[in-house]
Amino acid sequence: MQVFPSHTHRNSSLNDAVSLPTIPLYRSAPPLEVRLEEFESFAIDRLRVLKGISDGLSRGKKPEEMATLVKDLWKANMRHQHASEVLNKDIISHFVLRLVYCRTEELRKWFLSIESALFRYRFCEQGAEAQRVIMEEFDLPYKATSNVEYESVKEKLVQVARSLGQNSSTVDAIYYKVPFEEVPELVAGRKVFLNQGWAYVAMNQVVSLLATLFRSQLSKALILTNRKWTSSIKEKEKHRLAPIVEALSSSYLGPDYSQPREYGEISLKDIDQVVKSSFPLCMRHLFEKLREDHHLKHGGRMQLGLFLKGVGLNLDDALAFWRAEFSKKVGLEKFEKEYAYNVRHSYGKEGKRTDYTPFSCQKIILSTPGAGDQHGCPYRHFSEENLRAALSRMGVNSRATEDVMNKVRNKHYQLACTLTFEAIHGMQCDAGINHPNQYFSDSQKIFQQKVDSSLKFVFKTNACEL
Amino acid sequence: MIIDGYQARETTLPNEFNPNYLKLYYGKLFPHSDLFKWMCYGNDGKHPGCDPSYLSRREFSYTLDNDIYVRFQSFQNAAELESSIKDKCPFKIDIGPVYSVDPSKRHAYAQSGDNVFTPVERELIFDIDISDYDDVRYCCSGADVCLNCWPLMTIAIRVIDTALRDDFGFKHILWVFSGRRGVHCWVCDGKARKLTNEQRSSIADYFRVYKGNENSYKKVSLTGHVLHPFLAGAYSDVLKEFFETKLLTSQNLLSSEERFEKILEMIPDQSATAELRGKWQENRRSSIAKDDINVVRWEQLKQLVHSGKYKAQRLHRCVEEIVFSFTYPRLDMEVSKHMNHLLKAPFCVHPKTGRVCVPIDPNHCEEFDPTIVPTLSQLLEELNREGFTADVDGEWNKTSLGSAIGLFRSLFLQPLLEACKKEIETSYNAKLKHSKDLHSW
Numbered sequence: 001m002q003v004f005p006s007h008t009h010r011n012s013s014l015n016d017a018v019s020l021p022t023i024p025l026y027r028s029a030p031p032l033e034v035r036l037e038e039f040e041s042f043a044i045d046r047l048r049v050l051k052g053i054s055d056g057l058s059r060g061k062k063p064e065e066m067a068t069l070v071k072d073l074w075k076a077n078m079r080h081q082h083a084s085e086v087l088n089k090d091i092i093s094h095f096v097l098r099l100v101y102c103r104t105e106e107l108r109k110w111f112l113s114i115e116s117a118l119f120r121y122r123f124c125e126q127g128a129e130a131q132r133v134i135m136e137e138f139d140l141p142y143k144a145t146s147n148v149e150y151e152s153v154k155e156k157l158v159q160v161a162r163s164l165g166q167n168s169s170t171v172d173a174i175y176y177k178v179p180f181e182e183v184p185e186l187v188a189g190r191k192v193f194l195n196q197g198w199a200y201v202a203m204n205q206v207v208s209l210l211a212t213l214f215r216s217q218l219s220k221a222l223i224l225t226n227r228k229w230t231s232s233i234k235e236k237e238k239h240r241l242a243p244i245v246e247a248l249s250s251s252y253l254g255p256d257y258s259q260p261r262e263y264g265e266i267s268l269k270d271i272d273q274v275v276k277s278s279f280p281l282c283m284r285h286l287f288e289k290l291r292e293d294h295h296l297k298h299g300g301r302m303q304l305g306l307f308l309k310g311v312g313l314n315l316d317d318a319l320a321f322w323r324a325e326f327s328k329k330v331g332l333e334k335f336e337k338e339y340a341y342n343v344r345h346s347y348g349k350e351g352k353r354t355d356y357t358p359f360s361c362q363k364i365i366l367s368t369p370g371a372g373d374q375h376g377c378p379y380r381h382f383s384e385e386n387l388r389a390a391l392s393r394m395g396v397n398s399r400a401t402e403d404v405m406n407k408v409r410n411k412h413y414q415l416a417c418t419l420t421f422e423a424i425h426g427m428q429c430d431a432g433i434n435h436p437n438q439y440f441s442d443s444q445k446i447f448q449q450k451v452d453s454s455l456k457f458v459f460k461t462n463a464c465e466l
Numbered sequence: 467m468i469i470d471g472y473q474a475r476e477t478t479l480p481n482e483f484n485p486n487y488l489k490l491y492y493g494k495l496f497p498h499s500d501l502f503k504w505m506c507y508g509n510d511g512k513h514p515g516c517d518p519s520y521l522s523r524r525e526f527s528y529t530l531d532n533d534i535y536v537r538f539q540s541f542q543n544a545a546e547l548e549s550s551i552k553d554k555c556p557f558k559i560d561i562g563p564v565y566s567v568d569p570s571k572r573h574a575y576a577q578s579g580d581n582v583f584t585p586v587e588r589e590l591i592f593d594i595d596i597s598d599y600d601d602v603r604y605c606c607s608g609a610d611v612c613l614n615c616w617p618l619m620t621i622a623i624r625v626i627d628t629a630l631r632d633d634f635g636f637k638h639i640l641w642v643f644s645g646r647r648g649v650h651c652w653v654c655d656g657k658a659r660k661l662t663n664e665q666r667s668s669i670a671d672y673f674r675v676y677k678g679n680e681n682s683y684k685k686v687s688l689t690g691h692v693l694h695p696f697l698a699g700a701y702s703d704v705l706k707e708f709f710e711t712k713l714l715t716s717q718n719l720l721s722s723e724e725r726f727e728k729i730l731e732m733i734p735d736q737s738a739t740a741e742l743r744g745k746w747q748e749n750r751r752s753s754i755a756k757d758d759i760n761v762v763r764w765e766q767l768k769q770l771v772h773s774g775k776y777k778a779q780r781l782h783r784c785v786e787e788i789v790f791s792f793t794y795p796r797l798d799m800e801v802s803k804h805m806n807h808l809l810k811a812p813f814c815v816h817p818k819t820g821r822v823c824v825p826i827d828p829n830h831c832e833e834f835d836p837t838i839v840p841t842l843s844q845l846l847e848e849l850n851r852e853g854f855t856a857d858v859d860g861e862w863n864k865t866s867l868g869s870a871i872g873l874f875r876s877l878f879l880q881p882l883l884e885a886c887k888k889e890i891e892t893s894y895n896a897k898l899k900h901s902k903d904l905h906s907w
């Protein structure tokens with residue numbers, strides 16, 4: 001794959017290759033020329049699909065719900081105005097994201113599991129003939145069970161099928177005998193008969209097997225890509241692709257909250273109240289620490305300051321806010337000299353926008369607070385004990401706390417935050433928490449609704465009395 | 467009979483845990499060389515296929531006096547392992563995974579790129595704890611265990627052990643008493659040690675029947691027209707009989723209103739429960755001859771559910787669901803799912819009970835009695851009675867630890883080491899052949 005500046009035209013060499021299966025297996029980088037702008041935009045489109053899948057999975061959506069979700073995401077993002085380009089877009093975007101996600105273990109893991117899930121759902125959407133073509137492409141190392149063998153375990157196979165709610169009349173007659181290690185999902189769901197380490201995989205379960213193979217091939221490929229990246233591409237593309245690649249991996253795709261909807265949405269006098277009702281734990285913690293110590297280190301000032309800006313605290317109020325606290329510790333003069341400038345700066349210059357955009361959860365979660373730092377995401381950076389204490393101070397009951405801790409243990413920090421949100425507000429938050437400012441605005445919306453409906457209620461009762 | 471003060475002190479050691487006794491235990495009784503042999507998996511041999519770095523990449527952790535916890539200990543050879551244990555005298559020894567590099571030197575590798583220090587092998591482990599059964603046993607709670615509730619552990623061993631062998635094809639399985647309130651299981655086959663986390667999770671989930679949160683064991687839900695062969699086998703071969711002939715009566719599951727209500731709750735048909743409740747409340751006083759009240763009521767329940775009189779959906783399943791809820795093994799899932807979970811080594815002494823973590827023979831697990839497992843002080847007493855001899859190796863032979871170590875060797879270690887030897891040879895020959903093939907090109 002070669003990347004060209006945007007204006008050059010490329011010859012699409014895959015267009016007439018009609019016999020290719022509808023889901024590419026991404027075995028090798030395509031002999032394609034890619035325009036620089038497509039390099040990035042295709043990747044972003046695919047990333048939207050992957051993030052959508054990842055959210056769906058971590059929210060515990062059911063398989064059927066996931067299937068629809070994936071179909072919709074794919075339709076919405078992976079189209080191309082020229083039908084002939086759709087396959088190219090699929091392949092190019094995959095290979096660009098490989099570069100993006102090959103670079104650390106954590107990134108690789110995420111990419112691997114989401115791409116495998118994507119493959120699985122797409123495979124299931126295919127018709128029988130298309131599935132057969134894809135299967136052949138995989139060149140499975142397993143043979144179907146012989147008749148004799150099939151008869152010897154038939155009773156058990158029927159039992160498994162019936163345990164899955166199938167009618168015995170529709171039970172498959174073609175089974176593959178596969179080491180159980182290769183079909184972890186089928187084992188986990190007790191969807192296969194196991195005997196002496198062999199899993200008997202029915203024809204209609206083969207997708208699970210393919211997904212495992214797909215995954216292991218991709219896993220190996222990612223390691224190789226990583227080697228290539230560190231040994232040459234990174235240096236060669238220092239000025240062109242590397243910055244794009246690096247930006248992509250930390251990209252957060254929701255609204256960026258850099259422009260508060262209207263200044264003055266919150267004012268200083270009710271800030272304490274709002275902190276309690278609508279700040280996510282990360283911000284609440286910073287706020288309380290600031291009140292306690294009258295100081296925050298740089299990381300904390302950035303995280304809280306930009307959040308407050310996004311929430312709608314205007315510059316004057318922001319200055320007053322920081323001044324009130326800091327001057328107690330460092331004195332008024334030092335505050336004006338050393339800190340006030342930064343506050344103004346973060347409200348002012350539009351030029352370096354990225355630096356002054358409120359932090360997304362992803363960015364906060366990936367930050368690495370050191371000694372004396374208070375920033376970061378409490379779900380990730382607090383000890384279990386401290387987190388429990390913080391949750392109980394927020395009024396999360398013990399049942400919900402256990403659910404939260406469970407998510408934390410599985411490293412789903414944003415979900416833990418979402419559950420906290422739901423526990424406190426007594427309402428579902430279907431979109432999940434992706435940004436502290438989103439937490440804030442969702443929370444405010446709920447309170448607004450509550451106020452509205454209680455007003456309506458008052459009005460109604462009044463009307464009755466009339 | 468106290469003859470003189472010294473003698474008296476020697477023969478009546480207080481029945482508790484004591485660091486000084488522990489020192490003696492590690493010095494005279496603990497089977498260091500067996501632990502070493504096991505942890506080497508044949509790599510301490512002379513065969514050119516052996517990996518001499520194998521043992522040194524294994525993590526050991528110690529819990530010392532005052533709850534000091536030292537992780538990432540590693541050892542080059544048998545002598546180092548033994549002298550470290552004797553020297554540090556740990557209250558508890560935990561065994562961790564085999565890493566890609568020597569864990570005690572992990573910092574040296576930390577700089578050279580990501581992911582160099584990572585677990586590469588680990589036994590598949592299971593941890594079953596009787597305190598997780600508190601909602602279904604009335605005799606004890608928490609860490610306590612008696613001969614009425616211990617059989618729950620016994621059948622857990624039978625169910626899991628059978629499936630590990632028959633379904634998954636594992637052969638080298640070690641069951642160990644955890645010293646107080648449960649059992650540990652180590653699956654040591656080569657392919658078990660190499661499982662990925664995902665594969666480990668899949669096995670743990672294969673064993674799981676409790677719905678919802680992993681920490682709440684309340685609800686068993688069995689779906690489908692019939693049970694999966696594994697569950698069906700566990701039910702008909704182990705659980706059903708145990709429930710009906712032992713647990714019902716030993717725990718008096720249906721004797722009082724409070725208890726039978728818990729079981730009635732699991733029947734998904736209001737009118738069926740009402741009928742049973744009526745019958746049982748009436749019956750409270752009339753003594754039903756010789757038959758045990760629990761058994762009688764259980765028969766009534768089964769009869770009613772299967773009579774076809776009530777038609778609620780899933781009603782036919784509730785008998786099985788009740789039996790599963792009360793008897794099916796409750797595994798600590800998290801322990802089994804990840805390679806880097808630590809687990810206490812066999813032959814440690816439990817600091818609260820003083821009992822030694824001895825192996826359990828899964829073929830005769832119903833004979834195992836946790837209340838007569840040798841304690842530290844008992845062992846030292848036995849040793850004193852026999853008198854110390856110069857011949858240090860095999861000192862344990864004179865104590866009741868002898869049979870435990872014998873069992874460890876004959877049942878587990880010897881067959882394991884034989885298999886390891888073969889594995890090392892086969893993979894070495896395969897490699898040799900492979901490189902020959904390459905040369906002939």
Ligand code: SF4
Nearest residue numbers: 280282361377417436
């Ligand atoms: S998940 Fe996001 S909003 Fe919630 S505490 Fe962490 S960083 Fe803050």
Ligand SMILES: [Zn+2]
Nearest residue numbers: 605606612615
């Ligand atoms: Zn008991």
